[in-house]
Amino acid sequence: MLLKAEKITKQFLRESRNTNQFCAVQETDFTLEAGSFAILTGRSGSGKSTFLHMLSGLMTPTSGRVLIQEKEIYSLSDKDLSAFRNQHIGVIPQGQSALYSLNVLENICLPYTLYHKNAHQEEALALMEQLEIAHLQAAYPSELSGGELRRMAIARAFLRKPELILADEPTSDLDDENTKIVFAFLQKAAREGAAVLAVTHETDVSQFADKVFCMKAGVLTEQNSL
Amino acid sequence: MKLANSLPVRNLKGKPVRTAVLLLLTTLLTLTVFGGTLMIISLKTGLHSLESRLGADIMVVPYEATTKSNLETIVLQGATGYFYMDNEKYQKIASCEGIGQISAQFFLASASSGCCSLSVQIIGFDPDTDFTITPWIKKSYAQNLQKFDIVVGNDLNAFVGDTLTFYGVDCHVAAKLDKTGTSFDTAVFTNSETIKALIQSSVDKNMNEFKNINPDAVVSCVLINVAEGYTVEEVLNDINIHVKKVKAIQTKDMISGVSDSLSGIADIISLLIAVVWIAGIIILLLAFTMSVNERKKEFAVLRMLGASQRKLAAMVMQEALLVCLLGSLLGIGLGLLILLPFNQLIEELLNLPFLLPSAGQMLTDTIAAVLVSVLSGGIAVSASAFRISRMDTALILRGEN
Amino acid sequence: MKKIMIPDVILCILSAVLCLGTKFGFHACGPKEDGGWMACHWAEQAVFGLGIVMLVLSIMMTFLLKDGKTKSGIALSLAGMAALALAVPNHLIMLCMMTDMRCHSVMKPAVMIISIFILGFSIAAYIFHRKEDSET
Numbered sequence: 001m002l003l004k005a006e007k008i009t010k011q012f013l014r015e016s017r018n019t020n021q022f023c024a025v026q027e028t029d030f031t032l033e034a035g036s037f038a039i040l041t042g043r044s045g046s047g048k049s050t051f052l053h054m055l056s057g058l059m060t061p062t063s064g065r066v067l068i069q070e071k072e073i074y075s076l077s078d079k080d081l082s083a084f085r086n087q088h089i090g091v092i093p094q095g096q097s098a099l100y101s102l103n104v105l106e107n108i109c110l111p112y113t114l115y116h117k118n119a120h121q122e123e124a125l126a127l128m129e130q131l132e133i134a135h136l137q138a139a140y141p142s143e144l145s146g147g148e149l150r151r152m153a154i155a156r157a158f159l160r161k162p163e164l165i166l167a168d169e170p171t172s173d174l175d176d177e178n179t180k181i182v183f184a185f186l187q188k189a190a191r192e193g194a195a196v197l198a199v200t201h202e203t204d205v206s207q208f209a210d211k212v213f214c215m216k217a218g219v220l221t222e223q224n225s226l
Numbered sequence: 227m228k229l230a231n232s233l234p235v236r237n238l239k240g241k242p243v244r245t246a247v248l249l250l251l252t253t254l255l256t257l258t259v260f261g262g263t264l265m266i267i268s269l270k271t272g273l274h275s276l277e278s279r280l281g282a283d284i285m286v287v288p289y290e291a292t293t294k295s296n297l298e299t300i301v302l303q304g305a306t307g308y309f310y311m312d313n314e315k316y317q318k319i320a321s322c323e324g325i326g327q328i329s330a331q332f333f334l335a336s337a338s339s340g341c342c343s344l345s346v347q348i349i350g351f352d353p354d355t356d357f358t359i360t361p362w363i364k365k366s367y368a369q370n371l372q373k374f375d376i377v378v379g380n381d382l383n384a385f386v387g388d389t390l391t392f393y394g395v396d397c398h399v400a401a402k403l404d405k406t407g408t409s410f411d412t413a414v415f416t417n418s419e420t421i422k423a424l425i426q427s428s429v430d431k432n433m434n435e436f437k438n439i440n441p442d443a444v445v446s447c448v449l450i451n452v453a454e455g456y457t458v459e460e461v462l463n464d465i466n467i468h469v470k471k472v473k474a475i476q477t478k479d480m481i482s483g484v485s486d487s488l489s490g491i492a493d494i495i496s497l498l499i500a501v502v503w504i505a506g507i508i509i510l511l512l513a514f515t516m517s518v519n520e521r522k523k524e525f526a527v528l529r530m531l532g533a534s535q536r537k538l539a540a541m542v543m544q545e546a547l548l549v550c551l552l553g554s555l556l557g558i559g560l561g562l563l564i565l566l567p568f569n570q571l572i573e574e575l576l577n578l579p580f581l582l583p584s585a586g587q588m589l590t591d592t593i594a595a596v597l598v599s600v601l602s603g604g605i606a607v608s609a610s611a612f613r614i615s616r617m618d619t620a621l622i623l624r625g626e627n
Numbered sequence: 628m629k630k631i632m633i634p635d636v637i638l639c640i641l642s643a644v645l646c647l648g649t650k651f652g653f654h655a656c657g658p659k660e661d662g663g664w665m666a667c668h669w670a671e672q673a674v675f676g677l678g679i680v681m682l683v684l685s686i687m688m689t690f691l692l693k694d695g696k697t698k699s700g701i702a703l704s705l706a707g708m709a710a711l712a713l714a715v716p717n718h719l720i721m722l723c724m725m726t727d728m729r730c731h732s733v734m735k736p737a738v739m740i741i742s743i744f745i746l747g748f749s750i751a752a753y754i755f756h757r758k759e760d761s762e763t
Contacts, residue, residue: 053620058530079534086532093623097527101240111531113233156531168624304727346724381726383717412725567736570727 002195003032003055003164008064010050024050026218027064032197034163037190039206040199042215048199049094049168051215055197056166057085068164086111090157092167097153098141104128105137108156120159127155131185147178154182158189165189167198171205183208234545237521244517245549251513252553252599253560255506260595261561262499264582266492267591268569272407272579273481273488276302279410280477281358282327282449283458286319286465287311291447292473302484303577304409306335306347310436310444311472318469319448324456329355330445332421336392336414337433346382347413348392350421358449359415367401371417375400381411381570390414393427407573407581450474488578503602510606514546518610525614526622535615542611543604550603554596561595634752635689635698638705638745642685645712645741646678653737655730656723667730670720674738677712681705681745688752695760702753709745712738 010025024047032038042048053059055066057073066073068088073081085091098107106113108124128134131151141149150170157165167186171179179202187208190196198209206212212223238245280301288311291297299305320328332350351359353370363377371377376397378384388399397420405411416424422441428434429441452461458476465474518525525538533541565572565582573580582588649655655667688701716722716735723730 049624050620053623056530058623059618059620079536082529082532082534082537084532085530091530093527093530095623096523097530097623099237099524099527101236106236110528114528114531114533114537381731383722383724383726383731412727563740567739568732570732571736574727574732 002034002069003030003197004067005030005055006065006067008051008054008061008066010047010054010059011062023218025054025061025220028218028220030055030213030220032164032195034195035190035193036210037187037196037208038198038211038213039209040197040213040215040220041201041203042199046215047218048215051220052166052168052197052199055164056089056091057081058091083115086115087160088162088164090160090162090165092150092153092157092165092170094168094172096141096149098144098149100141103138103140104133104144104152107141107152108159110156111160124155124159127158131155131181146173147175150174150178150182154185161194163194165194165196167196167200169199169201171200171202179205234541234548237541237545238548241517244513248510248513248517248549249553249556251506251509252550252603253557255502255510255602256554256557256595256599257561258502259499259598260558260591261565262495263595264561264565264588264591265572266495267583267587268407268565268580269488269492269576269578271583272573272581273485275406275581276408276484276579277481279358279362279406279408280481281361282477283452284450284462284465284474285477285480286315286448286450286469286472286474287446288315289471289473292475297447297475298480298483300333300347300409301480302409304347304412306345308333308335308435308446310439310446313443313445315469315472316445316448319450319465319472322461322464322468324453324461324464325450326453327355327357327449327451329357329449330418331447331449332418332425332441332444333446334392334421334425334428337428346392347409348376348421348424349413349415350418350424351415352418357451362403363401363415366403369400371400371420373417373419373423374398375416375420377401377403377415379403379411379413379415380405382414392424393431393433395424395427397424405581406579408579484578491576491578503598507602507606510546510603511609514542514607514610515613518542518614522614522617522622525617526619529617529619530623539611539615542614543607546603546607546611547600550600551596554599557599558592558595631689632752632755634748634755635685638685638702638748638752639682639689641741641745641748642678642682642705645738645745646675646682648741649674649678649734649738653733655734656728665723665730666720667716667722667728667734670716670722670730671734673715673720674712677708677715681708681712684708695756699753699756699760702749702756705749706746706753709742709749713742713746 006029007027008025009023009027012022012024013020028051040048040051050059054061057066060074071084073084076084099110102110105121105124108128109121112118112120125134125137128137131154133148133151133155136144136148141152144152150173154170165186170186171182174182183198183205186196186198190210214221214223287297288309291309300307316330319325329352334348334350336346336348349359353360367377374395374397376390376399378399380403384390384399384402386399386402390397390399397416425434425439425441429437429439450461452458462474462476465472528538569580569582583591649671655671656665658664684701684705688698692698692701716730716738722735726732
């Protein structure tokens with residue numbers, strides 16, 4: 001059991017009135033095995049991203065626990081949790097996530113350089129090769145297209161070979177062809193042993209996944225796909 | 227390794243305009259702090275130097291010298307002029323009670339000579355009794371002055387070995403004095419023997435205002451240090467009552483006008499430093515806040531990739547400190563570029579004694595200015611650094627899409 | 628290689644400041660009461676003359692010439708002339724008797740600072756144009 005969420009909930013205060021609480025994610029249990037690829041769908045505002053962020057260690061749940069490799073991540077100090085995320089969790093966020101003052105290769109090597117480790121440039125280049133952006137290594141993010149930027153973010157998330165990959169709408173602004181490339185890549189990562197969870201709006205990608213979940217008004221249900 | 231260390235540097239390079247504006251700000255901040263304090267220090271050094279040059283408690287001059295306000299312009303503003311009183315006055319003064327040290331001085335102004343349109347103040351002292359000028363000259367010239375040897379002030383464009391001609395008499399430059407930042411820098415000093423010869427020559431050539439004086443029978447002023455057990459006021463009053471046609475002046479009173487306007491200027495400069503400093507910190511605070519806000523998403527991404535709160539704060543801090551350090555060095559460079567070459571001009575504009583401090587003190591001032599501006603930058607950025615470390619990463623990662 | 632280099636333009640500006648400034652801005656002491664000039668006037672004239680030649684050379688280097696070798700040669704000569712201008716006030720040509728006079732307190736430091744900057748920028752320009760030449 002690589003990832004295990006126990007009864008996690010998230011409540012937000014809406015507007016300024018303290019009484020009006022909004023429950024983004026209702027008490028939810030969730031597990032993800034190493035080597036499996038899960039897809040999470042749902043309408044906008046259904047709580048998917050909130051759920052994903054709680055799993056990634058970026059948002060403390062109102063109640064419940066998140067365990068990764070038997071470790072309760074929210075009991076760690078910020079320093080330890082950050083280091084843990086750096087090493088074990090690859091996050092692919094929504095939208096743009098490039099540092100515009102660094103070139104593509106430097107952006108991809110960030111997970112290492114943040115921790116003063118030697119940048120593993122060969123590994124980065126190999127990943128870029130697979131994602132077909134190797135020729136862009138010296139380019140700057142402002143010169144890249146949306147699809148190329150997204151593939152850069154994916155390469156960055158995979159650089160430290162994390163056991164858990166969390167992707168938040170990794171293909172939201174991509175065309176069909178790029179979408180296929182990305183999902184095939186995520187599937188391949190799962191085959192190689194990582195646990196992958198992707199939030200998506202795409203309807204025709206369930207073929208890549210082992211499991212499909214759906215979120216509706218903060219409630220998670222598993223769909224019997226295929 | 228290299229990249230992580232230089233991540234702040236890369237961020238700065240990535241936004242050249244923002245970095246340039248921040249640099250300009252810190253440069254100006256340091257320039258005012260550094261330049262301002264250096265000016266205040268120089269004024270105080272100048273005043274101190276003037277005090278030690280006057281070096282006597284009481285100055286006695288002929289009464290008409292004070293009414294023509296001759297004396298102050300000569301001593302404080304570097305104008306040229308001369309006046310004489312009979313030698314017997316000197317004897318009378320010397321016989322007053324409470325005199326510790328006493329020495330006579332002789333003044334003469336050179337006629338405008340061929341090279342320059344301005345005349346030079348020549349001050350003669352009696353090497354046997356002098357206690358104000360000799361200690362100063364000894365710093366540059368250890369031997370005794372021979373007849374027709376002169377010592378020139380630092381602001382005179384003459385050097386050791388040169389010959390200057392006054393009233394047809396050739397004088398040999400034996401030494402050049404250290405800079406004092408006072409009117410004495412443009413004067414020429416010599417012993418009584420030489421100046422008597424020069425006065426005689428000026429009378430012979432009919433170029434002296436005082437037509438028929440006998441150089442051996444006159445002095446220009448008498449300097450006095452009060453003996454122990456007497457107050458300056460007692461001796462001063464004693465002289466003013468018992469010796470006719472002379473005026474005894476407390477040198478402290480002469481300087482008080484100078485030190486008053488000096489403290490006025492020092493206050494204005496201090497106020498300016500305070501205003502610029504406070505305004506500088508506020509502007510830096512705004513600039514850093516804006517720059518950090520603008521880059522929230524970037525910081526959120528770093529957080530997502532595993533940067534801890536402390537790391538992010540350190541990064542923001544490093545960027546700011548780097549800019550401040552660079553800016554302060556630029557500001558100091560600029561300040562030195564203005565103050566060092568143009569210090570003479572500043573002295574004239576202020577019309578006050580102005581003496582740059584020693585290299586050691588300048589270095590201390592430099593280090594202090596760097597520390598002040600780096601510290602200001604640190605204070606200004608600390609709020610932003612704290613805020614960025616506590617931001618809601620998840621919200622930002624999502625919100626700006 | 629037709630790009631106009633920033634150091635070249637700065638050199639043009641600095642040379643203009645040097646020759647116009649010495650004459651009209653930070654000039655030396657004025658004439659004596661009898662209409663004659665003091666020593667510093669001749670230093671002013673010398674710097675003015677040097678400034679004109681430097682201005683012409685730097686304009687040629689910036690806007691008229693194309694060849695990198697020629698440009699780097701001109702940059703070197705500008706450096707030499709700047710060093711000369713630096714030495715003129717009070718070293719090659721004596722200034723007035725008292726250093727609190729205008730020629731000492733205004734002209735000399737101004738000429739010194741501008742000359743030092745010209746020296747620096749002309750060395751930079753020399754290096755740039757040498758590189759430019761070796762690239763072609």
